[in-house]
Amino acid sequence: MRALVAMSGGVDSSVAAALMLEGGYEVVGVTLKQWEGADGSMPTAGCCTLSDAEDARRVAAQLDVPYYVLDYVDEFTEAVVEPFAEGYLRGITPNPCIECNRRVRFSALLERTEELGCDVLVTGHHARVEDHDGVYRLRMAVDGTKDQSYVLHMLDQSALSRIRLPVGEMTKKDVRAMATEMGLRTASKPDSQDICFVASGDYRDFLADRHPEVAARGNILDTVGEVVGEHEGTARFTIGQRKGIGVAVGSARYVVDIAPAEQTITIGTYQDLLTERCAVEELSFTDAPPALGEMVGVKVRYRSDPVAATVMSTGDRWEFSFAEPQARPAPGQSLVMYEDEYVLGGGIIVDDRPSVTSVR
Amino acid sequence: MMYLDHVASTTIRPEAIAALEDAYERLDRNASGLHEASRRAKNALEEARERAASLVGARPSDLIFTGSGTEADNLAVIGAALASGRNSIVVSSIEHDAVLKAAYSLGRFGFATVELPATSDGLISLPSGIPSAEDPVGVVSVMLANNEIGTIQPLPDIVAAVKDRDPEVLVHTDAVQAFNSEDVTLEATGADLLSLASHKIGGPKGVGLLAVEQGVRVDPIIHGGGQEAGRRSGTYNVAGIVAMVAAMEAAHADRKGFIDRTSAERNEFESAIAAGFPRARVTASVSKRLPQISHIRFPGVLAETLLIRLDQVKIAAAAGSACQSGAVDPSHVLKAIGFTDEESGQCVRFSFGWDTPQGEGSRAARSVLDVLGQL
Numbered sequence: 240m241r242a243l244v245a246m247s248g249g250v251d252s253s254v255a256a257a258l259m260l261e262g263g264y265e266v267v268g269v270t271l272k273q274w275e276g277a278d279g280s281m282p283t284a285g286c287c288t289l290s291d292a293e294d295a296r297r298v299a300a301q302l303d304v305p306y307y308v309l310d311y312v313d314e315f316t317e318a319v320v321e322p323f324a325e326g327y328l329r330g331i332t333p334n335p336c337i338e339c340n341r342r343v344r345f346s347a348l349l350e351r352t353e354e355l356g357c358d359v360l361v362t363g364h365h366a367r368v369e370d371h372d373g374v375y376r377l378r379m380a381v382d383g384t385k386d387q388s389y390v391l392h393m394l395d396q397s398a399l400s401r402i403r404l405p406v407g408e409m410t411k412k413d414v415r416a417m418a419t420e421m422g423l424r425t426a427s428k429p430d431s432q433d434i435c436f437v438a439s440g441d442y443r444d445f446l447a448d449r450h451p452e453v454a455a456r457g458n459i460l461d462t463v464g465e466v467v468g469e470h471e472g473t474a475r476f477t478i479g480q481r482k483g484i485g486v487a488v489g490s491a492r493y494v495v496d497i498a499p500a501e502q503t504i505t506i507g508t509y510q511d512l513l514t515e516r517c518a519v520e521e522l523s524f525t526d527a528p529p530a531l532g533e534m535v536g537v538k539v540r541y542r543s544d545p546v547a548a549t550v551m552s553t554g555d556r557w558e559f560s561f562a563e564p565q566a567r568p569a570p571g572q573s574l575v576m577y578e579d580e581y582v583l584g585g586g587i588i589v590d591d592r593p594s595v596t597s598v599r
Numbered sequence: 600m601m602y603l604d605h606v607a608s609t610t611i612r613p614e615a616i617a618a619l620e621d622a623y624e625r626l627d628r629n630a631s632g633l634h635e636a637s638r639r640a641k642n643a644l645e646e647a648r649e650r651a652a653s654l655v656g657a658r659p660s661d662l663i664f665t666g667s668g669t670e671a672d673n674l675a676v677i678g679a680a681l682a683s684g685r686n687s688i689v690v691s692s693i694e695h696d697a698v699l700k701a702a703y704s705l706g707r708f709g710f711a712t713v714e715l716p717a718t719s720d721g722l723i724s725l726p727s728g729i730p731s732a733e734d735p736v737g738v739v740s741v742m743l744a745n746n747e748i749g750t751i752q753p754l755p756d757i758v759a760a761v762k763d764r765d766p767e768v769l770v771h772t773d774a775v776q777a778f779n780s781e782d783v784t785l786e787a788t789g790a791d792l793l794s795l796a797s798h799k800i801g802g803p804k805g806v807g808l809l810a811v812e813q814g815v816r817v818d819p820i821i822h823g824g825g826q827e828a829g830r831r832s833g834t835y836n837v838a839g840i841v842a843m844v845a846a847m848e849a850a851h852a853d854r855k856g857f858i859d860r861t862s863a864e865r866n867e868f869e870s871a872i873a874a875g876f877p878r879a880r881v882t883a884s885v886s887k888r889l890p891q892i893s894h895i896r897f898p899g900v901l902a903e904t905l906l907i908r909l910d911q912v913k914i915a916a917a918a919g920s921a922c923q924s925g926a927v928d929p930s931h932v933l934k935a936i937g938f939t940d941e942e943s944g945q946c947v948r949f950s951f952g953w954d955t956p957q958g959e960g961s962r963a964a965r966s967v968l969d970v971l972g973q974l
Contacts, residue, residue: 267907267911272926305910305911307903307907308926309903309926310903310926310927310928351904354901354904354908354974355904355907355908356907356908356911
């Protein structure tokens with residue numbers, strides 16, 4: 240059996256490759272070339288840089304497995320980078336890693352697995368795939384602090400049956416320990432927190448370069464529509480944001496609305512930010528969807544614990560009602576449904592409220 | 600294991616290995632000194648130079664040894680352009696990057712580079728002399744044979760057209776791939792400058808050669824101790840040079856055999872592929888091509904995938920050129936002959952060599968068809 244291991248140059252995918260070898264698989268290591276500069280050069284900052292590919296190549300050499308770099312620049316640009324920019328222009332907060340998983344890694348690359356002579360696709364994601372009598376379930380990682388099941392919520396039965404996530408069974412500490420023991424050069428390499436195609440680490444510069452209109456100044460409003468300040472571009476903000484607003488009113492203020500068409504953002508108190516509802520579109524499910532009226536755990540942002548919510552309506556747009564009011568999640572982010580530690584599915588959060596200011 | 604990537608690098612010839620071993624034993628001192636050890640190295644170097652010069656029809660003093668074919672191309676294009684006192688360079692659109700990038704690198708010093716278009720059959724023609732450049736042209740560079748698609752240019756005709764328009768213009772030809780099979784001399788090509796690479800003809804890597812016509816000046820691009828009459832500084836790689844020349848002699852003597860053997864395998868290979876995968880398209884098949892190259896487009900197949908699958912069954916072939924990361928970049932040569940990026944991404948180059956076993960062509964075709972059948 241042969242495993243196609245997507246190697247980013249990080250410690251997780253390095254150990255994933257080693258674990259597959261231990262499990263008796265032949266391994267083929269690949270790095271996806273996803274992005275290049277205007278002159279065709281590979282990025283030298285951010286994730287998935289030339290030096291990351293070099294790290295991956297060295298680990299593959301250490302493990303004595305074949306290693307290739309696959310060109311996915313066109314697919315990635317179309318599926319991830321352009322929607323990312325377009326999302327910010329629309330005033331939402333996109334999650335490019337989720338689109339990459341949905342449209343590049345676990346679709347385009349997954350489809351290619353067999354063509355490349357392999358049986359399964361392997362990544363270093365911290366999550367678990369379990370076979371429950373032929374029904375595949377996606378489960379949170381053993382290491383809760385590193386759990387990445389949130390970004391894998393779009394995987395369906397067909398995908399789950401063809402992937403392996405070996406490091407999901409280990410704590411990050413143990414992953415690093417194993418890497419060290421094996422003498423892998425990436426054992427102590429820090430995890431990348433950046434968006435892989437944003438070299439400078441600041442997505443605002445990236446956006447401003449491609450879409451200068453994003454840096455258009457505009458007004459900051461309060462919830463009664465009064466102008467309380469000025470901002471330097473709606474794309475700099477996300478719903479729920481507290482820092483970096485630049486308006487001092489004595490107590491904490493949060494972004495509660497973003498209106499790129501009017502070039503305004505609206506700030507309010509934490510109370511203004513609370514909501515009991517969330518609307519979601521473009522849902523996908525790992526197996527059977529939850530039923531109308533069912534209570535599930537939902538994560539509306541990556542780094543949070545699931546909170547209880549009830550499915551209020553289904554169809555093209557699902558509506559959830561939180562058991563307790565929550566800080567309003569940012570449209571464009573994903574809502575992922577859990578049943579205990581198991582992922583049921585998820586979708587993209589949409590803004591279906593009337594504008595906050597127009598209510599007054 | 601079937602090695603079908605000889606154009607990238609071919610097997611080192613036994614004559615070259617023998618020369619290397621001998622050189623490392625006897626000649627491994629700096630050839631530029633006064634003492635006996637130096638003189639021994641120098642004598643061997645100069646003796647090799649004379650033999651090489653005779654093979655390419657140049658005077659020994661008109662040969663410049665370099666560290667690679669790329670360096671020889673750079674020295675030719677940049678060195679001749681700088682020495683010419685003129686401001687324009689003309690290159691074919693299918694040149695190797697060693698010529699293209701060298702030419703464009705002079706842009707910031709005020710040199711303009713103009714590209715000659717190619718036909719869909721991979722040929723460069725000059726119906727009315729070199730295209731008019733704003734400024735007088737210093738050097739024109741057209742490779743004798745292309746390393747991707749194998750097409751051979753009618754160089755004497757091109758030289759005639761260039762000189763007819765302006766006898767002062769120098770013509771350089773990258774003959775790196777052509778030496779195995781073609782008559783590569785200054786006279787036969789008509790060129791003023793001619794570059795070669797050791798490892799493409801069975802010598803070691805890290806050595807190249809630029810031969811120039813009597814009286815042609817090139818400014819150095821590598822400065823230092825003044826070796827090669829100031830045109831290329833750096834301690835002589837005597838071992839590499841004597842080995843390259845030994846390879847040149849062996850390749851020269853073997854030309855007819857090389858043509859017979861490689862074209863037999865190549866033609867067998869192409870027939871079998873055509874029969875088993877009728878949609879396959881051999882690039883520039885109607886043009887005069889190098890006997891060892893088979894560049895084929897497989898519609899509906901990703902070259903990247905095919906190469907990986909072939910690698911898994913131990914068949915070595917190539918596509919485009921590797922970028923820094925190792926991913927396959929679309930080829931400027933294919934773009935120049937009219938391929939879309941998508942078509943370019945479906946092309947694989949198979950190439951045979953001086954030591955390709957008999958029957959390899961049909962064996963390779965069977966394996967390639969087998970893999971294609973599984974995709």
